[in-house]
Amino acid sequence: MLLIECPHCGPRAEIEFRCGGEAHIARPADPSALDDNAWAEFLFYRSSPKGVHAERWNHAHGCQRWFNALRDTMSDRILATYPAGAARPNITTIEAAR
Amino acid sequence: MLENRSIMRREGILDQVAMPAEPSSVALRTLPPEARFVLRLGAGDATRNGSIAGLSLALPINRFGADASRLATRLGPDEWLLIGPDADAETMHADAARALAGTHHALVDISHRNVGMELSGRAAAVILNAGCPLDLGDRQFPPGSATRTLLGKAEVVLFRLADVPDRLGVAVPHYRIECWRSFARYVHGYLAGAAAEYAAVRN
Numbered sequence: 571m572l573l574i575e576c577p578h579c580g581p582r583a584e585i586e587f588r589c590g591g592e593a594h595i596a597r598p599a600d601p602s603a604l605d606d607n608a609w610a611e612f613l614f615y616r617s618s619p620k621g622v623h624a625e626r627w628n629h630a631h632g633c634q635r636w637f638n639a640l641r642d643t644m645s646d647r648i649l650a651t652y653p654a655g656a657a658r659p660n661i662t663t664i665e666a667a668r
Numbered sequence: 669m670l671e672n673r674s675i676m677r678r679e680g681i682l683d684q685v686a687m688p689a690e691p692s693s694v695a696l697r698t699l700p701p702e703a704r705f706v707l708r709l710g711a712g713d714a715t716r717n718g719s720i721a722g723l724s725l726a727l728p729i730n731r732f733g734a735d736a737s738r739l740a741t742r743l744g745p746d747e748w749l750l751i752g753p754d755a756d757a758e759t760m761h762a763d764a765a766r767a768l769a770g771t772h773h774a775l776v777d778i779s780h781r782n783v784g785m786e787l788s789g790r791a792a793a794v795i796l797n798a799g800c801p802l803d804l805g806d807r808q809f810p811p812g813s814a815t816r817t818l819l820g821k822a823e824v825v826l827f828r829l830a831d832v833p834d835r836l837g838v839a840v841p842h843y844r845i846e847c848w849r850s851f852a853r854y855v856h857g858y859l860a861g862a863a864a865e866y867a868a869v870r871n
Contacts, residue, residue: 571801578729578745579815583801586818631818633729633744 575651578633590626592616593638594658620644624658627651681783681852694789694863698856699844703757704782705764707748708774714748717771721763723750732814732827741814741827749814749825749846754779783852787859788832788842791866796843798862800826804841811842820858822851 572584598604598612617623620643627639640649640661650659682698707720714725723740724733725748732741738752738760752760757779764775787795793804799820802809814827827844834840847855 582817585801631823632816634747634816635744 572646572648574627574639574648576629576632576635577637577651577653578635579629582629582632586629586631588628588630590628590636593624593626618643622649622662626654681849682785682856685853685856693791693867694787694795696785696787696856696859696863699784699786701754702779702784703752703754703760704777704779704846705750705760706774706776706778707750707764708746709748709768710772711745713771713773714746717767720767721750721752721760730815731812739827741825743814743816743825751784751846781848782846783849785845785852785856785859786829786843787845788840789834790838790840791863792841792843795859795862795866796826796845798865799858800824802826804828819845819847819855822847822855822858824851824855 573581574584574587575581576587595612595616598608601609601612604612623641623643625639625641626636628634628636636654637651638654638656638658639651640659641647642649649661652659680698680701685698707725709717709725717725719725720740721738722735723738725740725742727733727740727742727748729742729745732739734740738750738756740751741749743749750760750764757777761775761777768775789795796802796804796819800817802815802817809828811828811830814825816823816825818824819826825846827846829842829844831839832842845855845859
């Protein structure tokens, strides 16, 4: 069982959570000023790193709040969790999270 | 007074469910209809208001506070579940609405949506853990804890009430389980099945 540390509830089982895709994607302030490529970039293009990835997670069967998590896509380890709106912690490797 | 919500009498969805022969290690019982409200309110506003309808909102997340008949639990940073006797529904709603007048909030009556049951006994935690992934140990989930979680495939709110003495006078854990009305038979059957299985393994 994978435990995920909810910023509000503490460590909880993975089945209580839903993943909401990549984090820190800011909606363009003035969408009408973008060309189609830039808009498509915002809507559909996501990074898929082999390693540390910032993701949005929702504690759907707990406090129901959204938060962000840094997950290693190779080991599936959650390296850090932090509240939505907070800056991404400077963790780029598993070693840095220890 | 057709608008009076009290006229809409509720029938318990579990009234017709056959209760299994009770294993000695655990007691499962359904609760009568009760008044329940979900309150969404900014954490800062909650601190300013202090208490609503006689219930303190100043609680850590995933803890509840209770007096003789009412109970308030904080399920998230800005969400509370208030429970009281069925007969108090109107007064609780009126009290809360008066206390929160002028404050940005949402107060929703979910009395009809939820069903409550209680599980107590020395094996209660083991039986809940048949379908619930929470760590129910005394350190992680002591009396006074309450949280939304899963039981099997159903979402429930689980409360750890004060321990109660069993037939031998030994203090045993006592839980309250709140689930949606449409999940009630599933949840009840799940717990009854887990209890029967536990009894079969032990005997």
